[in-house]
Amino acid sequence: MCHGTPWSSALWQPFAEALSREFAVYLWDMPGYGQSSMNPARRVDLGTQSTLFRELLRHWDVESPHVVAHDYGGAVSLRAFLLHGASFASLALVEGIAGFPT
Numbered sequence: 001m002c003h004g005t006p007w008s009s010a011l012w013q014p015f016a017e018a019l020s021r022e023f024a025v026y027l028w029d030m031p032g033y034g035q036s037s038m039n040p041a042r043r044v045d046l047g048t049q050s051t052l053f054r055e056l057l058r059h060w061d062v063e064s065p066h067v068v069a070h071d072y073g074g075a076v077s078l079r080a081f082l083l084h085g086a087s088f089a090s091l092a093l094v095e096g097i098a099g100f101p102t
Contacts, residue, residue, distance in 0.1 A: 003073050007071070009027035031044050077091060
């Protein structure tokens with residue numbers, strides 16, 4: 001589950017609890033949000049977030065997850081899929097931001 005801005009994974013907590021009865025559910029705070037590192041030197045741009053999301057899926061050994069993404073998380077997940085080779089079983093965009101800056 002990918003959160004948007006300025007939120008964190010806490011946004012998904014009630015949904016994650018309900019879904020966890022039937023699915024393994026993974027929540028993460030994108031760098032710069034929620035419980036993640038707030039180091040001002042760390043890059044938190046869209047390209048970095050989408051690359052990190054793909055790397056996180058590999059780290060978790062999740063090959064083809066069902067992804068739910070809200071707001072900015074929509075652009076992060078779409079870029080992970082389209083540009084970084086992430087594989088999803090499905091992608092649900094909730095009020096997703098899907099623009100790609102040039």
